[in-house]
Amino acid sequence: MTYTTLVSATELQSLVASGAPLMVFDCSFDLTQPSAGAQQYADAHIPGAIYANLDTDLSALHGATGTVTAHEADEPASGGRHPLPSRERFAIWLSSVGFANGMQAVVYDRNGANYCGRLWWMLKWAGHDAVAVLDGGLQAWQAGGGAVASGAEPARFQSNFELRPPLRQLASAADVLAALQQPGQTLIDARGAPRYRGEVEPLDPVAGHIPGALNRPFGDNIGADGRFKPADVLRTEFEALLAGRNASTVVHQCGSGVSALPNMLAMEVAGLGKTTLFAGSWSEWCSDPSRPVERG
Numbered sequence: 001m002t003y004t005t006l007v008s009a010t011e012l013q014s015l016v017a018s019g020a021p022l023m024v025f026d027c028s029f030d031l032t033q034p035s036a037g038a039q040q041y042a043d044a045h046i047p048g049a050i051y052a053n054l055d056t057d058l059s060a061l062h063g064a065t066g067t068v069t070a071h072e073a074d075e076p077a078s079g080g081r082h083p084l085p086s087r088e089r090f091a092i093w094l095s096s097v098g099f100a101n102g103m104q105a106v107v108y109d110r111n112g113a114n115y116c117g118r119l120w121w122m123l124k125w126a127g128h129d130a131v132a133v134l135d136g137g138l139q140a141w142q143a144g145g146g147a148v149a150s151g152a153e154p155a156r157f158q159s160n161f162e163l164r165p166p167l168r169q170l171a172s173a174a175d176v177l178a179a180l181q182q183p184g185q186t187l188i189d190a191r192g193a194p195r196y197r198g199e200v201e202p203l204d205p206v207a208g209h210i211p212g213a214l215n216r217p218f219g220d221n222i223g224a225d226g227r228f229k230p231a232d233v234l235r236t237e238f239e240a241l242l243a244g245r246n247a248s249t250v251v252h253q254c255g256s257g258v259s260a261l262p263n264m265l266a267m268e269v270a271g272l273g274k275t276t277l278f279a280g281s282w283s284e285w286c287s288d289p290s291r292p293v294e295r296g
Contacts, residue, residue: 127164
């Protein structure tokens, strides 16, 4: 069986036991302490899991400095604080860790699915559909009796991951600007309400939001048990937010294209179909003073 949205801890245990081609990725991270995720992984992770670092593996950055690496021969696929690497660069990384097209990918973090959604989306963008988020993260795995390992994992043989046509769409800042406040585009901003309203801005030089964007903080998708809310609940909540707008017009954004992904995943779990990501998000949008800003 192929998992394409969520996978439970019990289902993952069955996958592991079955011996099916599988790779698990730990995407734990902390924006305020970029080295913390790697340390958390070293302390405890699902046995065999590969660590995927937001800054160095899933972005066209070197460390937490925000500088594009000197050896990058290709252009990043987006702007913003966490610019996407090109699909080709991403495929090179997947190959380097031994991930192959015939594998099921399972991604997780210990941060309420804030970071693992990035790798879920990037694999879809690379044309790989068999990727799912571990519902409830490492906490759910441990609560279900799953073992954990510490330290480094043995190196894997390099594979040859082949890019396929993208299964999810990427919008640029120019795309968003061209369709701003038109019926064919509905922006959903996943940042917390105070940042969305422009009352605080801890990370970017300008406070506020893209004009017309709706606000749904990404944490609203997670229930008290740490798992995604049931599909019918998510559907009701998103339909209330959209207020008659077509779900297919949704473009997701946040601060830097990372925490927007739980909203996209939740819409798919809710049966509302595939939507689009503006990966540059607010950090790219506000970098150009000619682009309009809304507050309140």
